[in-house]
Amino acid sequence: MRRIVAKFPQVEVVHRCFALAPEPDSVARIFGSKERGKKEIMRHWRAANMNDDEHRINADLMESREFDYPYSMPGLKACKAAEIHRGQLGHWDMFDRVQKAHLTECSNISETRVLVNCAIDIGLDVNRFVNDLNSERVSYMVWRDIEEARKLNIYAVPTPVINRRYIVQGAINTSILELIFEQLVETGEVLTPFSGVVAILKGGKA
DSSP: OHHHHHHOTTOOOOOOOOOSSOSTTHHHHHHSSHHHHHHHHHHHHHHHHHTOTTOOOOHHHHHHOOSOOOOSHHHHHHHHHHHHHHHHHHHHHHHHHHHIIIIISOOOTTSHHHHHHHHHHTTOOHHHHHHHHTSHHHHHHHHHHHHHHHHTTOOSSSOOEETTTEEEOSOOOHHHHHHHHHHHHHHSSOOSOOTTTEEEOOSOOO
């Protein structure tokens, strides 16, 4: 998406939270066991890595980690805490840093110390960040986004919602994403039928 914004500066990106595994036991509940869940998630990681031009997703390293697969909520709260500090840019910077910690460095992003290091790396005030990370305000912000996602029948990440009319589902190649936005910027419509990728929203708001 940073490449999209660089190419189409008129595009505004608003980040929202969605939790695939919001609680510590979510992976085990979803997949039947935490071991089975980690194995299945690694399969998705490897597929996603094929669509990453830089191949930054290190499934082999994560598979070797001995800690339970991290659950979503701490990282989402970290992004919202950063958003309080620096708006959407802060959210985006924290999201990217947490994703790097998760997908490339394969750290346990459920741990506060890992998220604090991410906050330091993007230049946030640590004391303020930790206070916000643990606040009711941030929890409310995250759950408000999750509820909005449910209203839109969003069940996967990433899922861009565009102009409150289109959703882009699943990992797709950058060239296809650029074509989608090129058509949107020029005509306001997605003209090419991308089966399984772009769908028209029926009601609801982004």
